[in-house]
Amino acid sequence: MPPLPLLLLLLCPRPPRAGATAYPAVISPQDPTLLIGSSLVATCTVSPDFHLKAEDLYWTLNGRRLPAALSTPLGPTTLSVALTHLNGSKQQSGDNLVCHSRDGGILAGSCLYVGLPPEKPVNISCWSKNMKDLTCTWAPGTEGETFLHTNYTLKYKLRWYGRDNTCQEYHTAGPYSCHIPKDLALFTPYEIWVEASNRLGVAVSDVVMLDILDVVTTDPPLDVHVSRVGDLEDQLSVRWSSPPALKDFLFQAKYQIQYRVEDSSEWKVVDDVGNQTSCRLAGLRPGTVYFVQVRCNPFGIYGSKKAGIWSDWSNPTAASTPRSERAAGGCDPKGGEQNTTLRRELKQFFGWVKKHAYGCSNLGIKLYDQWRVWLQKSHKARNQVGKECFPAISCSPRGSERRQDETGRPAPTRDHPRPPQPRRRGAGKRPGRSAAQGTGWGEVGGSWLGTPSFTPRSGEGSPQPRPARGDPAASPLHHQPEQPRG
Amino acid sequence: GDSWGIFTFLCAALCNLPALPALNCTEELGAGQSIQKTYDLTRYLEHQLRTLAGTYLNYLGPPFNEPDFNPPRLARAERVPSATVDLDLWRGLTDNARLAANYRAYSRLLCYLRALDGQAGTAELRHRLGHFCSSLQGLVLSIASVMSSLGYPLPAGPAAPPAPPGTTVAPNDFLKKMDDFWLLKELQTWLWRSAKDFNRLKKKVPPAVVTLRLEARGF
Numbered sequence: 013m014p015p016l017p018l019l020l021l022l023l024c025p026r027p028p029r030a031g032a033t034a035y036p037a038v039i040s041p042q043d044p045t046l047l048i049g050s051s052l053v054a055t056c057t058v059s060p061d062f063h064l065k066a067e068d069l070y071w072t073l074n075g076r077r078l079p080a081a082l083s084t085p086l087g088p089t090t091l092s093v094a095l096t097h098l099n100g101s102k103q104q105s106g107d108n109l110v111c112h113s114r115d116g117g118i119l120a121g122s123c124l125y126v127g128l129p130p131e132k133p134v135n136i137s138c139w140s141k142n143m144k145d146l147t148c149t150w151a152p153g154t155e156g157e158t159f160l161h162t163n164y165t166l167k168y169k170l171r172w173y174g175r176d177n178t179c180q181e182y183h184t185a186g187p188y189s190c191h192i193p194k195d196l197a198l199f200t201p202y203e204i205w206v207e208a209s210n211r212l213g214v215a216v217s218d219v220v221m222l223d224i225l226d227v228v229t230t231d232p233p234l235d236v237h238v239s240r241v242g243d244l245e246d247q248l249s250v251r252w253s254s255p256p257a258l259k260d261f262l263f264q265a266k267y268q269i270q271y272r273v274e275d276s277s278e279w280k281v282v283d284d285v286g287n288q289t290s291c292r293l294a295g296l297r298p299g300t301v302y303f304v305q306v307r308c309n310p311f312g313i314y315g316s317k318k319a320g321i322w323s324d325w326s327n328p329t330a331a332s333t334p335r336s337e338r339a340a341g342g343c344d345p346k347g348g349e350q351n352t353t354l355r356r357e358l359k360q361f362f363g364w365v366k367k368h369a370y371g372c373s374n375l376g377i378k379l380y381d382q383w384r385v386w387l388q389k390s391h392k393a394r395n396q397v398g399k400e401c402f403p404a405i406s407c408s409p410r411g412s413e414r415r416q417d418e419t420g421r422p423a424p425t426r427d428h429p430r431p432p433q434p435r436r437r438g439a440g441k442r443p444g445r446s447a448a449q450g451t452g453w454g455e456v457g458g459s460w461l462g463t464p465s466f467t468p469r470s471g472e473g474s475p476q477p478r479p480a481r482g483d484p485a486a487s488p489l490h491h492q493p494e495q496p497r498g
Numbered sequence: 499g500d501s502w503g504i505f506t507f508l509c510a511a512l513c514n515l516p517a518l519p520a521l522n523c524t525e526e527l528g529a530g531q532s533i534q535k536t537y538d539l540t541r542y543l544e545h546q547l548r549t550l551a552g553t554y555l556n557y558l559g560p561p562f563n564e565p566d567f568n569p570p571r572l573a574r575a576e577r578v579p580s581a582t583v584d585l586d587l588w589r590g591l592t593d594n595a596r597l598a599a600n601y602r603a604y605s606r607l608l609c610y611l612r613a614l615d616g617q618a619g620t621a622e623l624r625h626r627l628g629h630f631c632s633s634l635q636g637l638v639l640s641i642a643s644v645m646s647s648l649g650y651p652l653p654a655g656p657a658a659p660p661a662p663p664g665t666t667v668a669p670n671d672f673l674k675k676m677d678d679f680w681l682l683k684e685l686q687t688w689l690w691r692s693a694k695d696f697n698r699l700k701k702k703v704p705p706a707v708v709t710l711r712l713e714a715r716g717f
Contacts, residue, residue: 035572035673043671075560103559104619106671110561118569121672183621 037119056111100159127159129213142257166190229321238331245298274301299335303328537696544689581687
């Protein structure tokens with residue numbers, strides 16, 4: 013049997029190659045792993061083929077030259093460096109400690125991995141979307157775990173039996189998350205935990221026990237529509253449909269609404285919505301744009317009394333409350349509104365209409381035709397016009413909505429037969445205006461494209477002096493017998 | 499893996515096309531477009547590489563991401579095929595040799611790129627790497643299709659398949675970082691060079707030549 017050293021030589025795979033000393037120098041330790049705050053003494057030994065001496069060498073760490081005071085020659089071809097109070101690694105691939113020759117050339121390098129062992133991951137929280145899957149998130153134990161690459165593994169098993177399973181789909185809901193897509197059992201609790209490991213150690217979180225049925229959430233409610241309530245200036249009506257999973261899984265849902273004013277970030281929450289799919293918001297500011305969101309919480313899953321987890325909020329839906337009558341007519345642009353020429357023209361046209369439609373029944377049809385022509389021209393652009401701030405435009409087609417009880421509003425007195433059409437908002441409400449509605453003018457909004465309707469809003473029967481607005485549509489109708497208001 | 503199987507099948511199928519005389523002219527018709535497509539692909543990859551390399555070098559940390567970083571190319575780094583070539587030699591390359599050099603280089607570069615540390619960096623970096631590898635594979639296939647449409651045989655397999663890990667894998671983490679740096683650098687140089695290679699090839703397969711051939715065959 014050959015002597016031991018020779019045996020070792022035979023076992024070490026060293027493919028012979030030309031210029032076998034391919035490495036000019038060797039650093040020790042090579043790629044060490046260290047705790048934050050510890051110290052390190054490293055040495056760089058130059059290969060004899062390179063004819064370099066210790067005084068020809070210098071060190072850099074992450075590209076920055078280390079002060080000469082830290083370096084000490086240990087021999088003719090060896091230079092050492094002493095580093096103390098090491099900070100966490102600048103990048104997870106390791107700090108680059110490099111030994112250079114005098115002219116800056118790289119002779120050798122060593123990657124320093126400085127960090128902390130992981131701590132127990134905490135705050136494991138899970139939810140199941142429609143009882144089909146399970147997504148869990150957690151938080152790392154400490155900040156220090158970002159210096160080293162820390163591997164997290166989520167494991168789960170059925171309580172009382174079953175073997176450990178490992179979650180495979182990571183980062184689905186953030187960096188510390190995992191998604192279990194299938195093969196989940198109901199009615200038996202699961203034990204779930206997270207293992208964190210890095211170069212310095214391993215840590216296991218506490219075990220969380222949960223039943224899938226207790227952590228069910230759904231998609232947010234669909235088709236959220238917010239619209240005005242007739243002419244009421246302090247109310248909006250919200251309607252939505254329940255998430256489709258509701259039927260499949262036999263649960264009930266309760267809802268929550270939150271709303272805010274356009275230029276505020278404070279949300280008001282309406283909590284007692286119950287399981288209706290519509291709600292009226294009251295006590296709002298007139299002539300303001302509101303954003304509304306709805307979310308849903310499934311409860312009574314398979315008969316249990318427990319609630320689930322609130323869904324995400326639906327995408328915000330915007331609507332505006334009618335402008336108060338006392339305010340000046342027309343729509344003053346609010347902060348968020350764009351001043352396109354189209355809007356200006358529309359406003360001007362409305363202004364003209366208000367001016368000329370008072371007490372003028374025979375004009376109704378002519379105006380209607382003019383409006384029709386104009387509308388067809390700008391139909392496409394109109395669809396892009398936002399929902400806010402048009403005093404008479406409804407935010408969503410509400411064909412089936414009847415005007416609700418108008419608290420404090422006088423009922424319209426109509427002295428002409430009204431064609432049976434769905435009421436449009438504000439149609440002919442003002443007592444002083446009813447004459448102007450002679451030819452079903454107020455109904456016009458309901459019969460066309462659904463959205464606009466005209467309600468002269470400025471003042472109740474007392475004509476206000478209005479500045480003449482240069483609207484081209486005005487000219488053909490200047491022959492009208494009525495005194496223009498402006 | 500199985501992508502190589504699909505690839506070899508595709509190449510085998512394409513390689514058999516020249517045997518059918520009736521298809522010769524349609525191949526010529528396709529060659530011009532294929533060359534243009536390959537050229538476009540190299541420009542696109544060059545652009546993608548800039549972002550990928552920036553992110554990856556930041557992950558490696560300074561001095562690797564410093565603009566003037568120039569580490570020594572150690573003997574082991576020679577396994578990455580070099581794009582650098584003598585100008586006269588480059589000019590004198592036949593179309594076949596030019597295409598073959600590109601094909602061989604990218605096949606190997608693709609192999610090495612795929613072997614870049616699977617645990618490297620953030621999920622975002624891994625995702626970018628994966629996306630780039632797919633695009634690079636598209637380039638290799640594109641070059642293969644140009645070669646077969648011009649009637650050239652493909653160079654045998656992914657020439658000199660990368661040696662099994664354990665013998666040529668970098669012996670330490672710092673050397674691996676240097677290998678990664680040179681891999682990205684060579685990739686960049688190759689993409690610059692390929693743009694010029696395919697530009698040159700474009701001029702040698704003009705569409706006018708194709709129409710003449712069509713007439714000659716009485717189509």
